[in-house]
Amino acid sequence: MTHAFNENQRFVPLSFSAAAGSVNVNAPSNGNIAPPGPYMLFLVDSAGVPSIASMVRVSVPATAMPDLTLTKTHGGTFTQGQTGAT
Secondary structure, three states, rough: OOOOOOOOOOOOOOEEEEOEEEEEEEEEOOOOOOOOOOEOOOOOOOOOOOOOEEEEEEOOOOOHHHOOOOOOOOOOOOOOOOOOOO
């Protein structure tokens, strides 16, 4: 494959504050705006020129992980190695 198109690409403006020799960037507080995953972070100067991207990862806070229970029942029997069962 030589080309790809990511339909989920978009510009998400972030708030930030200057620190001594660095910048503190605040991620969106809502996971619907920036779902967990990898992102390219660009700084844009006053002339609108973007920097080279830094890769950052937005992760799910441990407190946001819901408990997940899956239950599946089946009234028939299964045989190891069985194929084509419905």
